[in-house]
Amino acid sequence: METPGAFKKARSRKSIMITPDDSDAQSGNDERMTVSEGPRLRSVGLGQRGYEGEEKPAGIYTNGTANRVDDGQLNGHAKGPTNARVIDGWEVGTDPKIDRSGHKEFGGSFGVSCIMAGFPLLMYYMWIGATYYNGNLPSRVPGQSMTAFLKHLLNLAYTGAYPSAKAWAMYWVFFAFECFLYIFAPGVWTSGKPLPHANNIKLPYYCSGIFSFWITNAVALGLHFTGVFPLYTIIDEFGPVMSVAILSGIGVSVVAYVSALYRGKQHRMTGDHIYDFFMGAELNPRMFGILDFKMFFEVRLPWYILYLTTLGMCARQYERYGYISAEASLLLLAHFLYANACSKGEELIPPTWDMYFEKWGFMLIFWNMAGVPLSYCHCTIYLANHDPQDSPWNTYAVIAYHFLYLFVYWIWDTCNGQKNRFKNELSGAGTLRWTFPPLPWAHVENPKTIPSEAGPLLADGWCKCLLQ
Numbered sequence: 001m002e003t004p005g006a007f008k009k010a011r012s013r014k015s016i017m018i019t020p021d022d023s024d025a026q027s028g029n030d031e032r033m034t035v036s037e038g039p040r041l042r043s044v045g046l047g048q049r050g051y052e053g054e055e056k057p058a059g060i061y062t063n064g065t066a067n068r069v070d071d072g073q074l075n076g077h078a079k080g081p082t083n084a085r086v087i088d089g090w091e092v093g094t095d096p097k098i099d100r101s102g103h104k105e106f107g108g109s110f111g112v113s114c115i116m117a118g119f120p121l122l123m124y125y126m127w128i129g130a131t132y133y134n135g136n137l138p139s140r141v142p143g144q145s146m147t148a149f150l151k152h153l154l155n156l157a158y159t160g161a162y163p164s165a166k167a168w169a170m171y172w173v174f175f176a177f178e179c180f181l182y183i184f185a186p187g188v189w190t191s192g193k194p195l196p197h198a199n200n201i202k203l204p205y206y207c208s209g210i211f212s213f214w215i216t217n218a219v220a221l222g223l224h225f226t227g228v229f230p231l232y233t234i235i236d237e238f239g240p241v242m243s244v245a246i247l248s249g250i251g252v253s254v255v256a257y258v259s260a261l262y263r264g265k266q267h268r269m270t271g272d273h274i275y276d277f278f279m280g281a282e283l284n285p286r287m288f289g290i291l292d293f294k295m296f297f298e299v300r301l302p303w304y305i306l307y308l309t310t311l312g313m314c315a316r317q318y319e320r321y322g323y324i325s326a327e328a329s330l331l332l333l334a335h336f337l338y339a340n341a342c343s344k345g346e347e348l349i350p351p352t353w354d355m356y357f358e359k360w361g362f363m364l365i366f367w368n369m370a371g372v373p374l375s376y377c378h379c380t381i382y383l384a385n386h387d388p389q390d391s392p393w394n395t396y397a398v399i400a401y402h403f404l405y406l407f408v409y410w411i412w413d414t415c416n417g418q419k420n421r422f423k424n425e426l427s428g429a430g431t432l433r434w435t436f437p438p439l440p441w442a443h444v445e446n447p448k449t450i451p452s453e454a455g456p457l458l459a460d461g462w463c464k465c466l467l468q
Contacts (some may be wrong), residue, residue: 011219070233077440087196088357089268096197099268112278116362120246123375124157127242130381132156161239165248170237171244177219177302179378181212188433191425192350197267205350206290209299210344210435216304224315232319234312235384242374245254249366256360257281267359279362292389294360297368299346303339305373313384325388326398331380333402337409341416410439411462417442418461426455 085092089101107110129138187208194200220376223229234241260266260281267283269276285293312326324332328431342349349355358364421443447460459467 005006015337022332025149029267030320034414075149090197092196097269099270101268104270104272105279109274110270112275114363116278119366119371120250121240123246123370124161125153126378127161127239127381128153128156130378131160131239131385132374135378135382157239157243161243163243164237164240167237167240167244170233171241171248174305175301178216178297178304179291180210180402181215182206182208182296182300183288184208185215187211188347190347190350193356195356203284203292203350204349205292205295205355207346207349208294209346210340212300213304213340213343216308220308220311230315230319231308231312232316232384234309235316235381238309238374238381242370245370245374246366249369249371250362252369253277253362253365256365257362260285260360276361278362280359282360282366285360294355294358294364295346295349297360297364298354299342299349302368302372302376303335303342306377307332307335307339309373309377310380313380316384317388321388323388325383325391326395326402327388327391327393330398330401331383334405335380339408340436341413344437345413345420346418348424351423351426414439414442415462418444418447418463419458422447422458 010146066182086100089099089103090096091098091100094100106115125138132138138153140146144152174454183206185208187206187210190205191202192205192208194202220231257277257280265285266276266281269281287293290361310328314328314332317328354364417439418441441461444458447458448464449456450459451457
C-alpha cells in the first residue's frame with residue numbers, strides 16, 4: 001500500500017488520460033478556481049507520474065509525508081488556538097498530519113465506539129428478522145426471558161451465519177477478481193480536485209468501472225449457466241458471507257490504520273486513536289500506482305455485491321417456480337441501474353467529498369465491505385424466502401412501477417451528471433464520455449452560474465428548475 005507519489009516506471013497499456021490545461025495549476029496559497037477551456041485527451045501508459053503537472057515541490061507536505069513537525073507531534077492535537085488559515089482541518093504552512101480544526105463528528109470517541117459496535121450487531125439482527133421472523137423484528141415470545149431470547153439470537157447467528165471456508169473463498173475470490181479488473185480492464189484516466197496541503201496537486205484516477213461491471217456480468221452469468229457457480233448460491237450462503245464481510249471489514253480497517261501509522265502516512269490526525277481509527281488515518285491509499293482503494297471500495301464492492309445478490313434471488317425464483325416475479329424484476333432493475341450508474345460515471349467520482357476529504361478508515365471500509373451490500377438487500381432476502389404468490393401487490397401495478405422508476409432514474413442520473421461534470425470542469429478534468437445508457441440532458445454546456453467565495457455555483461439544468 002502506498003500514498004501516491006512519483007510512481008515508478010511500469011509496463012505500458014492502452015488507456016486515455018484526461019489532463020487539465022496547464023493554466024489550472026494553482027499556487028499553494030491560492031484558493032480560487034477557474035473553469036477550464038476543456039481537457040485534452042492523449043494516450044498514456046502506467047508509467048505516468050503520480051501527480052499532474054510538475055514533480056512534487058521540495059518541502060511541500062503531501063499525504064502524511066512531512067519534512068518537519070511544527071509542534072513536535074506526529075499524531076496528536078494542535079497546541080492551543082491559532083489565527084493561521086485552516087483549510088479542511090489543515091493549517092497552512094504546518095504539518096498536514098495534524099488536524100487543527102478542533103472539530104469531531106459523530107459525537108467523538110463515544111459516538112464512533114457505539115457505531116462500530118452497533119453496526120455489526122444491527123446487521124445480524126436485521127438478517128435474523130428477514131430470515132427467521134418472516135421479515136418482522138425479532139422479539140421475545142410470551143414467557144421468554146431476555147436472557148433466553150438473546151441466547152436464541154446468538155444461536156441463530158452461529159448456526160446460520162458461521163463464516164465457513166466456502167464463504168471466505170466466495171468473498172475474497174470476488175474481491176481479487178474485481179481488483180484485477182480495476183487494473184487491467186479498459187478505462188480512462190482523470191484527475192481529482194487540487195489538494196491544498198500538497199500545493200494543489202491533482203491525483204490521477206484510473207476509471208475502468210463500466211468495463212469491470214459488464215465483464216463481471218458476463219462471468220457471473222457464464223458461471224451460472226454452466227453450473228460451475230449457480231448465482232443462487234449467494235442466497236444460500238448469505239449468512240456466512242455476511243459474517244465474512246463483517247470480519248473482513250474490521251480486519252481491513254485495522255490493517256489500514258496500523259499500516260498508515262507504521263509508514264508515517266497519516267493525515268489530519270486528532271491524537272484520539274478510537275476516533276482516528278473510525279475516520280481513518282490515510283487520505284489516498286493506493287497500490288501499484290493505479291489501484292485507489294477508496295475508489296475501488298466505493299464502487300465495486302458494495303454495489304456489485306448488492307446487484308449480484310438480487311440477481312441470485314431472481315435465479316432462485318426461476319429455479320424454484322419457473323418464473324421471476326414482478327417484485328423481483330423491479331428490485332433487479334433498481335440495483336442494476338445503480339451499480340451501472342456508479343460504473344458508467346466513475347470518472348465523475350474523484351472530485352466528490354469522499355475522494356477529496358474523507359480518509360480511509362472504519363467508516364468507509366466497513367460500510368463498503370459489509371454494511372451497504374449486506375444490509376441494503378433485506379428486501380431481496382425477503383423475496384428469496386417467500387413464494388411470489390404470497391405477495392399482496394397487484395402485478396400490473398408493480399409493472400407500472402418499473403416505468404415510473406425508469407423516469408425517476410433518468411432525473412436522478414442526469415441531475416448528478418450535470419452537477420458532477422460541472423465540478424469536473426472546475427477542476428480542469430471535464431470531459432463528455434458516452435457510456436451505456438447515454439441519457440439526454442446529462443450535461444449542460446456553458447451553464448449559468450452564481451458567484452460565491454468558494455467558487456461558481458451551478459444555476460442551470462435541473463438546478464435551475466429547483467431555483468425557480
